[in-house]
Amino acid sequence: MKEEGLLINKLIENIKKTNAPIVVGLDPMLSYVPEKLVKQAFEEFGETLEGAAEAVWQFNKEIVDKTYDLIPAVKPQIAMYEQFGIPGLAAFKKTVDYCREKGLVVIGDIKRGDIGSTSAAYAAGHLGRVQVGGNTFFPFNEDFVTVNPYMGSDCVNPFAEVCEQEKKGLFILVKTSNPSSGEFQDRLIDGIPLYELAGRKVAEWGENCMGEDYSYIGAVVGATYPEQGKLLRKIMPKAYILVPGYGAQGGKGKDLAHFFNKDGLGAVINSSRGIIAAYKQEKYAKYGAEYFGDASRAAVEDMIADIRGALC
Amino acid sequence: MKEEGLLINKLIENIKKTNAPIVVGLDPMLSYVPEKLVKQAFEEFGETLEGAAEAVWQFNKEIVDKTYDLIPAVKPQIAMYEQFGIPGLAAFKKTVDYCREKGLVVIGDIKRGDIGSTSAAYAAGHLGRVQVGGNTFFPFNEDFVTVNPYMGSDCVNPFAEVCEQEKKGLFILVKTSNPSSGEFQDRLIDGIPLYELAGRKVAEWGENCMGEDYSYIGAVVGATYPEQGKLLRKIMPKAYILVPGYGAQGGKGKDLAHFFNKDGLGAVINSSRGIIAAYKQEKYAKYGAEYFGDASRAAVEDMIADIRGALC
Numbered sequence: 001m002k003e004e005g006l007l008i009n010k011l012i013e014n015i016k017k018t019n020a021p022i023v024v025g026l027d028p029m030l031s032y033v034p035e036k037l038v039k040q041a042f043e044e045f046g047e048t049l050e051g052a053a054e055a056v057w058q059f060n061k062e063i064v065d066k067t068y069d070l071i072p073a074v075k076p077q078i079a080m081y082e083q084f085g086i087p088g089l090a091a092f093k094k095t096v097d098y099c100r101e102k103g104l105v106v107i108g109d110i111k112r113g114d115i116g117s118t119s120a121a122y123a124a125g126h127l128g129r130v131q132v133g134g135n136t137f138f139p140f141n142e143d144f145v146t147v148n149p150y151m152g153s154d155c156v157n158p159f160a161e162v163c164e165q166e167k168k169g170l171f172i173l174v175k176t177s178n179p180s181s182g183e184f185q186d187r188l189i190d191g192i193p194l195y196e197l198a199g200r201k202v203a204e205w206g207e208n209c210m211g212e213d214y215s216y217i218g219a220v221v222g223a224t225y226p227e228q229g230k231l232l233r234k235i236m237p238k239a240y241i242l243v244p245g246y247g248a249q250g251g252k253g254k255d256l257a258h259f260f261n262k263d264g265l266g267a268v269i270n271s272s273r274g275i276i277a278a279y280k281q282e283k284y285a286k287y288g289a290e291y292f293g294d295a296s297r298a299a300v301e302d303m304i305a306d307i308r309g310a311l312c
Numbered sequence: 313m314k315e316e317g318l319l320i321n322k323l324i325e326n327i328k329k330t331n332a333p334i335v336v337g338l339d340p341m342l343s344y345v346p347e348k349l350v351k352q353a354f355e356e357f358g359e360t361l362e363g364a365a366e367a368v369w370q371f372n373k374e375i376v377d378k379t380y381d382l383i384p385a386v387k388p389q390i391a392m393y394e395q396f397g398i399p400g401l402a403a404f405k406k407t408v409d410y411c412r413e414k415g416l417v418v419i420g421d422i423k424r425g426d427i428g429s430t431s432a433a434y435a436a437g438h439l440g441r442v443q444v445g446g447n448t449f450f451p452f453n454e455d456f457v458t459v460n461p462y463m464g465s466d467c468v469n470p471f472a473e474v475c476e477q478e479k480k481g482l483f484i485l486v487k488t489s490n491p492s493s494g495e496f497q498d499r500l501i502d503g504i505p506l507y508e509l510a511g512r513k514v515a516e517w518g519e520n521c522m523g524e525d526y527s528y529i530g531a532v533v534g535a536t537y538p539e540q541g542k543l544l545r546k547i548m549p550k551a552y553i554l555v556p557g558y559g560a561q562g563g564k565g566k567d568l569a570h571f572f573n574k575d576g577l578g579a580v581i582n583s584s585r586g587i588i589a590a591y592k593q594e595k596y597a598k599y600g601a602e603y604f605g606d607a608s609r610a611a612v613e614d615m616i617a618d619i620r621g622a623l624c
Binding site: 027030038042047048049051052077079080082083084085086088089090093111112113114115116118119121122124125126130132133134135137139140148149150151152153154155173176177178179180181182183184185187188189190194197198201244 | 339342350354359360361363364389391392394395396397398400401402405423424425426427428430431433434436437438442444445446447449451452460461462463464465466467485488489490491492493494495496497499500501502506509510513556
């Protein structure tokens with residue numbers, strides 16, 4: 001069934017339009033922000049959490065302005081904002097709103113998950129709405145969020161319910177990109193690794209949550225684990241896979257082909273540091289700190305070429 | 313080694329002082345807040361997120377004022393604040409600060425966890441400090457937080473490092489209280505359930521993180537699973553166990569004895585709804601909505617008696 005307005009359909013349309021199955025991870029460290037921007041923010045707000053948040057927001061805005069026409073989606077990592085407390089989270093919200101205005105799909109990388117009533121509160125706050133007296137608010141209003149499945153179905157279901165209402169979507173952690181992800185995720189249960197079990201659950205949870213060709217219940221599988229990606233692609237044929245770990249974490253374009261389906265769809269590759277702090281790399285040093293946004297644009301173009309090359 | 317100022321030691325001192333191994337879960341739904349408080353908040357801030365946050369904060373404050381002398385610690389569930397966006401999180405922060413001022417140990421129930429650099433950002437924001445220019449800030453400044461271990465050691469380590477610096481602590485999800493927690497957590501790996509494997513990891517992570525008698529790396533084990541609690545108690549003898557699920561979720565005092573060590577310590581039992589919304593129960597209805605704080609105090613006294621009874 002084709003339903004109008006489903007964000008998973010918009011994500012795919014954006015990917016087709018840009019011919020770029022990528023996501024820019026807006027995970028700013030204060031140390032990534034060029035000195036000039038930091039100085040301006042501190043002049044206005046002092047050396048405060050508000051100042052840090054302003055620097056991060058201006059940094060994000062420039063990167064989005066310089067790349068939004070090339071990319072389908074962004075993935076702000078909320079921890080990088082949460083570290084600056086309330087002002088940081090206000091910068092997160094501003095970033096989400098600005099990216100949505102620019103037509104980008106916004107994946108809130110929040111990795112939440114809790115008992116039912118608590119997951120329902122997270123889902124309302126990040127994907128849905130809350131009622132206050134006679135008024136309705138959409139507090140953070142991301143399009144997708146990431147969810148940690150350790151607590152099982154009744155942790156995921158409240159998110160899925162809000163997605164159904166709001167036409168939004170999830171990416172559920174299955175096999176994460178970090179070096180120690182195997183400590184639990186690779187352990188065998190009846191001969192099957194835990195990540196595969198999680199992958200099967202994602203396929204099951206997503207079955208009745210379909211957009212045009214793909215489910216709005218997707219999965220997170222790290223670029224750093226291409227073999228596992230190949231297997232999981234088969235187990236969850238209808239799940240969109242969000243693939244972190246490209247670039248700075250070590251994943252390369254050629255490792256990524258098997259994360260995709262034969263239709264050339266089914267995966268979006270995230271790069272964070274490699275794009276947003278591109279001007280600090282030797283390769284893009286010619287842009288200098290002043291033109292950091294142009295360096296990010298060049299890095300996006302190179303990433304797209306790398307991934308298109310791998311998909312040929 | 314006895315180190316001054318370790319929060320795990322303070323938690324235990326508080327428990328001994330009150331003779332009450334309990335935690336009050338400050339997990340307010342707007343529907344728990346008596347109409348009069350909601351009305352006052354809306355008069356001041358309108359039917360807005362700010363209004364909702366103010367109502368929740370005033371509700372918390374009254375409950376803390378009426379119970380702080382009886383209890384060692386509180387556990388605000390951040391999702392209940394996050395659902396009201398930035399103003400909600402500001403109310404969370406106000407609640408944390410107020411409870412600390414009252415001498416309570418504050419366990420931020422945040423269930424975060426991510427790749428190393430991202431966990432480090434969460435740890436800095438919730439337990440530690442961030443540097444902005446020449447200034448240092450403690451953005452949320454809880455004493456303990458809960459952490460989800462699905463991603464393995466390099467998700468937990470950055471939290472543990474900040475705990476070492478700041479003398480704070482963690483409770484790591486091992487066997488959660490919700491009905492579907494077994495979907496992954498009960499599955500057998502080499503004959504051992506995943507929760508037991510997680511419990512062993514907690515013991516290992518906590519080994520070099522000792523307070524006086526207990527580690528500052530603790531665990532979460534649901535009251536709703538007393539048999540598993542009994543086993544995990546033995547596997548993690550030095551871990552403090554945070555036990556949610558008492559009361560509204562179905563756990564009873566008599567189920568809890570085996571979560572404790574022979575020293576009568578080693579566990580703190582959380583109750584949220586059963587305490588904070590006590591005035592809505594028939595048992596405490598005589599207090600009425602106006603004296604909801606007194607109803608909470610009575611519910612705390614009853615809970616303490618129930619648990620002391622179980623420990624005899």
